[in-house]
Amino acid sequence: MIAQEKDRAIPIYSLQQSSSLGSTIVEVVESNGEFRRHRSNFLIPHRKDYYFLCFVRNGSSRHWVDFVPYTLRPNTFYFSLPQQVQVKEKTEPLEGIMLSFTEEYLQLDENRSLRQLPIIQNPDNAHELTLKPENVQFLEDLLPKILAEFNTDQNWRSKMLQSYVSVLLIYVSRLYTEQVQAMGSLADRGLLNQFRAYIEENYATLHQVADYAELLHLSPGHLNDRIKQQSGKTPIEHIHERLVLEAKRLLLHTDLSAKEIAWQLGFDDAAYFHRFFKRLTGDTPTAFRTDIREMYT
Secondary structure (H helix, E strand, O other): OOOOOOEOOOOEEOHHHHOOOOOOOEEEEEEEOOOOOOOHHHHOOEEEOEEEEEEEEEOOOEEEEOOEEEEOOOOEEEEEOOOOEEEEEEOOOOEEEEEEEEHHHHHOHHHHHHHHOHHHHOOOOOOEEEOOHHHHHHHHHHHHHHHHHHHOOOOOHHHHHHHHHHHHHHHHHHHHHHHOOOOOOOOOOHHHHHHHHHHHHHOOOOOOHHHHHHHOOOOHHHHHHHHHHHHOOOHHHHHHHHHHHHHHHHHHHEOOOHHHHHHHOOOOOHHHHHHHHHHHHOOOHHHHHHHHHHHHO
16 A cells, blocks of 8 residues: 655655665666565655666566556566656565666767657656567567676677667667557657657746747747647646646645645745646645545555
8 A cells, every 4th residue: 555654755766776786877687586675665655766667577566657556467568767656555576677777878979869769758658568479579588688788797898788778778669659659649759759858857947838939949839739739739738737747746645735835836826726736637736635545545
């Protein structure tokens, strides 16, 4: 069950904190049926500041990513992005291979193009991919090579490791587009991805379409037309959805008051935040907190 005690803030763990190896930008680990030995507070709501990918050969742990519950299934690929709120509800032995890397890894010159891949952008907020036998065979061939390269001390280790990881990310991105995104929905997503990236960086301080249009060097009207064409939603809907998601996270996972949450999300007027949240969700912040904790605790 989700922990009853709520922190004042949701803790954020770096890869170096989470790693048993002290890794800072990339880590590859295999689990052969043992329990993952994390600190006890990993069983309460937390965020990671790194990307996490896991090929599960066998396992049945139950966890949450934001408000979506998942029970691990054999021969499935799971992934999460930095800053998503996660909760481990039930921990079982795991067989599989896990890859973690940070934003710094993507900032390396040879890796910057990887940022545009669907598995990294995750425009549809997915977290798992079902694997066919041929997908399992491919990953069973590739992932042990990545693990072996991570653990080797041979010449050109870094280059080889980065090449293997690039192949992996491209391969699972293809699966992402097949399973998660409707055919034809990827056309001209570059602006949409950049717009969403700016929202992720600035949602607590920039609430207006004009702010993002300026960042993208477009007129607000042109931005509105292109984003609506590419996503089916207006820019202000994207901005508001991100604000509501963060508000929901804080209402469920912390004891911050509605006024404190409003301030943290860039609302100068708590009463306006109250009206904003109720208009978009149908509930007041207080009612949502009560209902969501009754449901998930």
